[in-house]
Amino acid sequence: MNGTLKLAFKLLVNDKGKYAALLVGIMFAVFLMVQMTSIFSGILAKSSSTVINLGAQVWVMDPAVNNVANSIPMPDYVLDAVRSINGVKYAVPLYSGGALVKLRSGVFQSVTVLGLDDNSLFGRPELIAGKIEDIYAENAFIAVQDAEINKLGDIQLGTDFELNDHRGVIVGIAKVTASGLFGIPTLYTTYSRAIQYIPSTRFTISYILVEPKNNDAISHIKEQVKLLGYEALTKEEFMQKIANYYKYQTGLGTNIFIMTIVSFLVGLSISGQTFYTFILENLEKFGALKAIGAKGHELVYMILFQATFTALIGYGLGVGLCTLIITIAKLKVPDYSANITYTTLAFAFAMVLIIAAISSYIGIRKVLKIEPFDIFRG
Amino acid sequence: MNPAVSAHELTKWFGEGDAKTFAVRGISFEAYFGEIFFIVGPSGSGKTTLLSMISGILRPNSGAVTIDSMDIWALKPDQIAEFRLNKVGFVFQDYHLFPRLTTAENVAIPLILKKRDWDESIREAAGYLEIVGLKNKAELPPMKLSGGEQQRVAIARALISQPDILIFDEPTASLDGDTGRRIMDFVKTSVLNDKRCILIVTHDSRIFEFADRIMKMEDGKIVGIENRRNGAE
Ligand SMILES: Nc1ncnc2c1ncn2[C@@H]1O[C@H](COP(=O)(O)OP(=O)(O)O)[C@@H](O)[C@H]1O
Ligand SMILES: [Mg+2]
Numbered sequence: 001m002n003g004t005l006k007l008a009f010k011l012l013v014n015d016k017g018k019y020a021a022l023l024v025g026i027m028f029a030v031f032l033m034v035q036m037t038s039i040f041s042g043i044l045a046k047s048s049s050t051v052i053n054l055g056a057q058v059w060v061m062d063p064a065v066n067n068v069a070n071s072i073p074m075p076d077y078v079l080d081a082v083r084s085i086n087g088v089k090y091a092v093p094l095y096s097g098g099a100l101v102k103l104r105s106g107v108f109q110s111v112t113v114l115g116l117d118d119n120s121l122f123g124r125p126e127l128i129a130g131k132i133e134d135i136y137a138e139n140a141f142i143a144v145q146d147a148e149i150n151k152l153g154d155i156q157l158g159t160d161f162e163l164n165d166h167r168g169v170i171v172g173i174a175k176v177t178a179s180g181l182f183g184i185p186t187l188y189t190t191y192s193r194a195i196q197y198i199p200s201t202r203f204t205i206s207y208i209l210v211e212p213k214n215n216d217a218i219s220h221i222k223e224q225v226k227l228l229g230y231e232a233l234t235k236e237e238f239m240q241k242i243a244n245y246y247k248y249q250t251g252l253g254t255n256i257f258i259m260t261i262v263s264f265l266v267g268l269s270i271s272g273q274t275f276y277t278f279i280l281e282n283l284e285k286f287g288a289l290k291a292i293g294a295k296g297h298e299l300v301y302m303i304l305f306q307a308t309f310t311a312l313i314g315y316g317l318g319v320g321l322c323t324l325i326i327t328i329a330k331l332k333v334p335d336y337s338a339n340i341t342y343t344t345l346a347f348a349f350a351m352v353l354i355i356a357a358i359s360s361y362i363g364i365r366k367v368l369k370i371e372p373f374d375i376f377r378g
Numbered sequence: 379m380n381p382a383v384s385a386h387e388l389t390k391w392f393g394e395g396d397a398k399t400f401a402v403r404g405i406s407f408e409a410y411f412g413e414i415f416f417i418v419g420p421s422g423s424g425k426t427t428l429l430s431m432i433s434g435i436l437r438p439n440s441g442a443v444t445i446d447s448m449d450i451w452a453l454k455p456d457q458i459a460e461f462r463l464n465k466v467g468f469v470f471q472d473y474h475l476f477p478r479l480t481t482a483e484n485v486a487i488p489l490i491l492k493k494r495d496w497d498e499s500i501r502e503a504a505g506y507l508e509i510v511g512l513k514n515k516a517e518l519p520p521m522k523l524s525g526g527e528q529q530r531v532a533i534a535r536a537l538i539s540q541p542d543i544l545i546f547d548e549p550t551a552s553l554d555g556d557t558g559r560r561i562m563d564f565v566k567t568s569v570l571n572d573k574r575c576i577l578i579v580t581h582d583s584r585i586f587e588f589a590d591r592i593m594k595m596e597d598g599k600i601v602g603i604e605n606r607r608n609g610a611e
Contacts, residue, residue, distance in 0.1 A: 002493075003494065003495070004491065007479075007487070011479070015478055288474035289487070291468055291470070292462065292491065292535075293460065293461075293463025293464070294491050296456075372435045376426065376436075376470060376547065377426050378470070378472050
């Protein structure tokens, strides 16, 4: 390490009390920012769980749909029309709806029912127990092994329940990539059984899942679907649409955003304030360095180094603390949703650099202003 | 003989308009290698201001300072910093040692600013601490040292860059009489040599005996230069 930077380093870390306060300030800010944004991205990931789990490339829906759970049924002719669009390899209907089941214990439980196309079972989940063909058996349902499954009681192959006076029986247990946001279990069955068991409106298709012949066909499909008065979205676009709904139309995004800003300001004020006192206390010494012959830009480097170094260590501690807490929380609370994403980390990193920049800017201005003569006169 | 320091018509004032006060009014003098040159006078007479202009710390309003045939106030700011680092050693009145560094690290600072290797600088600093009689204190923080010892640390820091010119502002002001005399004795016998010029500002008459020449100032002007060197003039 360059000698002047080593000097800066020693001046910083040898002042243990202030150094600790600086680290705590930044760690705290990073922790809060990462925590907030992770919870948010956890919620967003969960809100798109059905889209992720079914894996269809293109989804056709009513333009007014803004999240998976609230689908708007479409008439059957749309399915035929979509199937006839050039570039569509195949298109299948999906039923998605809520229902109440009555468990063996007599307890009622809300569930989400997904009805897969009878012929293709397109979007079928990977089973960890049972055989997928059994979905065609009488009253057959497949339960999803996620954080909510226990709400259905002690589920095994053969467990039965009541759904609108129909008997249902579990023939398989599936594993999925993402579990849902709403805290209710998910059951898979066939499309025809879903619309038979669950009282429906006149139209029954919630979504049309489309497999395009190739990626180039997608834009053509989207145009044609639009002409029908409906909307075709790629998986990513649909997830984005859902995310936008939670971000901008539910208050959730605004609240998380405000909390993140507050965390940033708290971190900035603790660290900025402490760094400022640190600089003030060392001001005479910086002046003495100037008098001895340190150049202005060398002092600037020293301060930038101190601020950046502290910021990076504080960032590491904050991310570490956040990871620890989220890991513990996930162990203890099955429904806990928080994802530390690269975007989140990059965001917090940028914020920390801003904190470092503001703090050092204040310090640098002070240090550049001191006159060695004033130090010399004492 | 070429003078070590040559000041020509140095003038410095502070403030403007009604608040304008002259600290130094057109002072010219020369100081030579191998001598201890005292600048004495009552408080407020402009001693520190003069010393600052000579050492490249405070820009005069007019006049010139020539050191090592350089007109120092004609240099660019970074060059003046370079000049101070290489040619001048400062012993500040209140030392300005870094409390969070060891004494050796404090002494090594000028070398570190000269971009010398850290470990090498610390080793060399330990050598200078030995010269000033603080061999065993290298690892201590300065606050663990007595006033006189801190003064020695400051002297070691000033000496380490082997400056042509050494500047002391009120070196004995915060020391008791005995310690002050011992420091001055040390400066005279071990710091002074014929390639070095030592300028000392003081109003402590107890140490006047260590001067080769004494320049008396009053109200920003020279009121006399007294030669004290044995046998001279
Ligand atoms: N930065 C300054 N601003 C205003 N006046 C100053 C400043 N520095 C010194 N002076 C004035 O200049 C005069 C000489 O000061 P100084 O050189 O410190 O005297 P000395 O060192 O002999 O006590 C004093 O009247 C002092 O008040
Ligand atoms: Mg003075």
